[in-house]
Amino acid sequence: MCGIIGYTGEGDPVMDVLMTGLSGLEYRGYDSAGVAVTDRARSSGDVSLFKREGELSSLEAALPDGSVDGAAGIGHTRWSTHGPPSDANAHPHTDCTGQVAVVHNGIIENFRELREDLESAGHDFESETDTEVVPHLIEDALAAGESPEEAFRTAVARLEGSYAVAAVVAGDETVYAARHESPLVLGVGEAGHFLASDVPAFIEYTDRVIYLDDGEFATVTPDGVSVTDARGNTIETSVETIAWDPEDAGKSGYDHYMLKEIYEQPDAIRGCLRERVAELSGSVEIPELDGISTTIPTVDARDGRPRPIQFVACGTSYHAALYGARLLRDRGVPAQCFIASEYATERVPVSEGTTVVGVTQSGETADTMRALREAGRAGAETLAVTNVVGSSAARECDHVVYIRAGPEIGVAATKTFASQQVALSMLAAALTDGGSQGLVQSLRAIPDGIQRVLDESDAREIAREYVDSDAYFFIGRGYDAPVSLEGALKMKEITYKHAEGFPAGELKHGPLALVTDRTPVFATITDHAEGDVSKTLGNVKEVEARGAPVVAVTDRRDLVEPFADHVLEVPSIGPAQTPILANVQLQLVSYWVANELGRSIDKPRNLAKSVTVE
Structure with a gap:
C-alpha cells in the first residue's frame, strides 16, 4: 500500500x-x-x-x-x-x-x-x-x-x-x-x-x-x-x-505477472523445501529453527498437556494459516487461527506458554504486526512465517521461517500462498514428531504435481464457459476448506465478480438460497479423510437439484465424475498435500475468467499488495 x-x-x-x-x-x-x-x-x-x-x-x-x-x-x-x-x-x-x-x-x-x-x-x-x-x-x-x-x-x-x-x-x-x-x-x-x-x-x-x-x-x-x-x-x-x-521481477514473456507467478510455483516450492527435508531419514529440519523445541515446546513439561499455538494473519495468508492450524490439530496440538485485525479486540487469552505465529507474505502487514506485538507484550513466544528477509516481522519476532518464494509482483497472491502451505507443513512437523518418510515424499511430490496440473489443466475452457455467470461458489471440507476460501478470494480480487467460499457443510445453512443455474459451484474434493468425499458429494447433489453447474476439483475422478458437469483433475500425493495442487486449478480458473473480462489482473482496483495501515 x-x-x-x-x-x-x-x-x-x-x-x-x-x-x-x-x-x-x-x-x-x-x-x-x-x-x-x-x-x-x-x-x-x-x-x-x-x-x-x-x-x-x-x-x-x-x-x-x-x-x-x-x-x-x-x-x-x-x-x-x-x-x-x-x-x-x-x-x-x-x-x-x-x-x-x-x-x-x-x-x-x-x-x-x-x-x-x-x-x-x-x-x-x-x-x-x-x-x-x-x-x-x-x-x-x-x-x-x-x-x-x-x-x-x-x-x-x-x-x-x-x-x-x-x-x-x-x-x-x-x-x-x-x-x-x-x-x-x-x-x-x-x-x-x-x-x-x-x-x-x-x-x-x-x-x-x-x-x-x-x-x-x-x-x-x-x-x-x-x-x-x-x-x-x-x-x-x-x-x-x-x-x-532484477530479472526475477520481470514478466519473462508472460502477459501478466500473475500468470508468470502461477507457473513459477514448482520452482518456488523447491526453493521452500531445499535443505529442509531429508528423504532417507524422513525428517524435516528447518535450519533457522534450530533448537526451537527448547523455546517453543508443544507439550508442557509440568503436566504433559499440549501447549496452545495461535495463528494470526489476513487475507490469503489467513487461509494458509487455517491450513496450518488444522495440520497442528491433526497432530494433537491445540491450534487456533484468528483474523489479525480482530485479534486484539477479541481479547484472546495469551499465556507464557502460548506461541503466536504470524503468517504474512510481506512481513509488513499492519494488522498482523499489531497482533504479533500485542502477543509479545503479553508474554507469548512469537514466530513469523514470511517471504521477505529483513522485514519487520522477521526482525521483531522471536523466530522466523522464510517461505523463499522469491519476489511476487502481482497483487493477488499465488506462489506465496502455496509456499506458505508448504512452509507450514514443515513447521507442523518440526514442532511435533519431526516428520516421516511419507510426509517428506508427499512434500517432494508437490512441485511435479503442480507442473502436471499446469501442463494438463482445462481451466481456460471452463473459464470461457462460465465467464458470464452471476456469481461463483467454492466449497470443500477439511484441508479443502481453506483452499475453497482462497479460490473465492482470487475470483473476487481479479474478476470483480461476486464469489463466496465456505466449508461445504455450511452450504445448507443459508447460502443454498442463492444457488441458481447461473451460479457455478466449484467443489474441491480430495481424498484426505474418511467419509469427506461422500459428504461433499451430498452437498454437490444439493446444488445440482437447484440447477447449478458443478465443477469438481479432485483426485478421485472415479467417484466424482458422475456428479459433476466438469472435472479438473489433480494428482493424489498425500492427504494434506493434494489440496495444494487443487488450489492451482482454482488460480487458473480465476485468471482466465479475469482475462476473458479484460480486467487489470496484476493491479486490481482498490487493492494493494502490502497493506501497511490498519
Whole structure:
C-alpha cells in the first residue's frame, strides 16, 4: 500500500531513478503518483514538483520535455486513505513556501489537531490528506532557525500514528527519512544512495540494503547513508545483500505477472523445501529453527498437556494459516487461527506458554504486526512465517521461517500462498514428531504435481464457459476448506465478480438460497479423510437439484465424475498435500475468467499488495 522512493547521488539522473523506482512499486497498488526534486545548484529556490491522479503514465505525460536535473528527489505512489484520488491529494506535499516536499505512508492519527494549530498560525492547506501537516511542521521549524535535519526531527516528534516519511528541502542534496510501524529500506549504491518502502524500487541499481527499525531516522546523501535514533545518536547498521536478480521481477514473456507467478510455483516450492527435508531419514529440519523445541515446546513439561499455538494473519495468508492450524490439530496440538485485525479486540487469552505465529507474505502487514506485538507484550513466544528477509516481522519476532518464494509482483497472491502451505507443513512437523518418510515424499511430490496440473489443466475452457455467470461458489471440507476460501478470494480480487467460499457443510445453512443455474459451484474434493468425499458429494447433489453447474476439483475422478458437469483433475500425493495442487486449478480458473473480462489482473482496483495501515 503506497510506495516511496528517494535518491541522491552523482550517478543516474535523479528523475530517471525516481520514475524507475515508481514503476518498480506499481505492484503495491496506487491511484496517483508524484515526484519532487531539489535543484542541483543548491539555490534557495522552490522544489520542482510534479504529481497526477491516475496511473504512472499520467505523471510521465506531465513531466517537461527532457530530463529534470536535480540533486535529490523523492517519489510516491498513493493509495487513498484521507481524501479521494486527485491531483491535489497526490504526494508529494509541500509547505507554504514551496521549499519543503514530503511523501508519507501510513496514517497520522493526530493530523486534525496539528492542522488546526497550523491553520491558526496562518498556514494554507491544499489537500485533504493527513500527510500535508508534515511539510508545514518542517517549515515552522526552519523558520525558527533549525537546520533541515533538526527541522525534520522536530516535525516527526509531533506525529502520532504509523508512518514512513521522507522529505527534501530546497538547496539541499539530502533525503531525510524516518519510520514507525511502516517499512523503509535504504539502498547503498556505488554512485548514489536510495531509500524506498520496498526493495524492487531500486533493485535495478543495487542489491545492498540496510533495513530501518521503528524509531530510526536516516539521512541519505551523495556520500552515503547514516542511521540515528530519535536523539540523533548514531546506530551501527549492517549492510545485507539481497538475493533477488532484477530479472526475477520481470514478466519473462508472460502477459501478466500473475500468470508468470502461477507457473513459477514448482520452482518456488523447491526453493521452500531445499535443505529442509531429508528423504532417507524422513525428517524435516528447518535450519533457522534450530533448537526451537527448547523455546517453543508443544507439550508442557509440568503436566504433559499440549501447549496452545495461535495463528494470526489476513487475507490469503489467513487461509494458509487455517491450513496450518488444522495440520497442528491433526497432530494433537491445540491450534487456533484468528483474523489479525480482530485479534486484539477479541481479547484472546495469551499465556507464557502460548506461541503466536504470524503468517504474512510481506512481513509488513499492519494488522498482523499489531497482533504479533500485542502477543509479545503479553508474554507469548512469537514466530513469523514470511517471504521477505529483513522485514519487520522477521526482525521483531522471536523466530522466523522464510517461505523463499522469491519476489511476487502481482497483487493477488499465488506462489506465496502455496509456499506458505508448504512452509507450514514443515513447521507442523518440526514442532511435533519431526516428520516421516511419507510426509517428506508427499512434500517432494508437490512441485511435479503442480507442473502436471499446469501442463494438463482445462481451466481456460471452463473459464470461457462460465465467464458470464452471476456469481461463483467454492466449497470443500477439511484441508479443502481453506483452499475453497482462497479460490473465492482470487475470483473476487481479479474478476470483480461476486464469489463466496465456505466449508461445504455450511452450504445448507443459508447460502443454498442463492444457488441458481447461473451460479457455478466449484467443489474441491480430495481424498484426505474418511467419509469427506461422500459428504461433499451430498452437498454437490444439493446444488445440482437447484440447477447449478458443478465443477469438481479432485483426485478421485472415479467417484466424482458422475456428479459433476466438469472435472479438473489433480494428482493424489498425500492427504494434506493434494489440496495444494487443487488450489492451482482454482488460480487458473480465476485468471482466465479475469482475462476473458479484460480486467487489470496484476493491479486490481482498490487493492494493494502490502497493506501497511490498519
